[in-house]
Amino acid sequence: MSNTGARSWSSLTEEVLRRAGWRGGRSVPTDSWEAILGERGSFVAHDAARRFLSEFGGLVTYGWPADSIATSSAVRFDPLRAQWQHELFTKASEEAGALLYPVGTADEGASFLGIAEEGALHLVRDRVELLGPSTDQALNRLVEAQGARAALWTPGVPAEEQPFWRRLHTMETGPDAGTRWSEEADRVLRAGGWFPGRSVPTETWESVLSQSGEFEIHDAARRFLAEFGAVGVPYRDPWDTMPWMEFSLDPLLAFWDGGSSRTSPSRRMSTCTPSVCATAGTSVWRWRRTARSTPAWTASGCWLPHPTRRCRGSPAGSVRPPPDSL
Structure with missing residues (x-):
């Protein structure tokens, strides 16, 4: 496949991006990402970040041809992976000599991607590494490294503890505890990013999914998403000692689940973790496709048999319950 227009990336890079859902002229609003990162670290987007996320935001590249190496080293253009990491990006910006704004993750999620105001893309971890002076050159390098598991990737590096768990220990309950939900739920939701009166734009999620x-x-x-979008409890090892189920109220998980296969929602939402759907009423369902009936999680916290195999609501995130609840 030849390069498109003035793009300087390789035919392989274009193949990988197209399989991830990119197309010429792609443009999605960045409001939701900007608002949430502003809540969780005072990140301020610059024009280069907006242009990059408008074109590539929400995509996940698994490499091509797909194999265990390319798939496990997925690159996710999801800036929310850097939420609560403002201090890290401040230090990285100082090292790079440029203001870096998060645009995704690489390195099996162990590294962040940050873009400078002039468009240079950087890998951010314990050090900062320039991937390329332009977006196209940087994407070429990511795709090449992804397929070869090059030195750029450092699998096995232990990830730092999620900021959620540090915040949880200092979180105090508010007046909603005992009226809308329990004190424990109030603490968990606040640590996960919720606060009274929260209202974030949903246009980004709507555009990517539509x-x-x-x-x-x-x-x-x-x-639901305006109040609870991108709120969640992250995974912590070991799984069987987690006090609550892991969940993420990010509707783009329905888009990512299933990778580059570009299959139907019922297939994409059946892999890895169950999905959460907001129905046209007021219930929020936990949904997982099985050969028989499907357990569903409602807003009231009850497990119910759910006979259908497709979520008929709008995707709202994912949830993984503790082992004893499966």
Whole structure:
């Protein structure tokens, strides 16, 4: 496949990006990402970050041809992976001599991607590494490294503890505890990024999902995501000692789940972790496709048999319950 227009990336890079959902002229609003990162670290987006995320935000590249190496080293253009990491990016910006704004992750999630105001893309971890002076050159390098598991990748490096767990120990309950939910739920939600009166724009999620041609959002999902979008409890080792189920109220998980296969929602939402769907009413369902009936998680915290195999609501995130609840 030849390069498109003035793009300077390789035919392999274009193949990988197209399989991830990119196309010429792609443009999604960045409001949701900007608002949430502003809540969680005072990140301020610059024009280069907006242009990059508008074109590539929400995509996940698994490499091509797909194999265990390329798939396990997925690059995710999801800036929210850097939430609560403002201090790290401040230090990285000082080292790079440029203001870096998060645009995703690489290195099996152990490294962040940061873009400078002039468009140079950097790898951010214990040090800062320039991937390329331009977006196209940087994407070429990421795709090449992804397929070869090059020295750029450092699998096995232990990830730092998620900021959620540090915040949880200092979190105090508010007036919502005991009225809307329990004191424990209040602490968990606050540590996960929720606060009273929270309202974030949903246009980014709506645009990415609608461009897939397979999801439509309704008002109940908009209300839910405006208040709870991107709130969650991250995974912590070992899984069987986690005090609560792992969950993430990020609707793009329905788009990413299933990788580059570009299959139907029922297939994408059946792999790895169950999905959460907001129905047109007021319930939030935990959904996982099985050969028989499917357990569903409601807003009231009850497990119910759910006979259908497709989520008929709008995607709202994912959830992984503790082992004893499966």
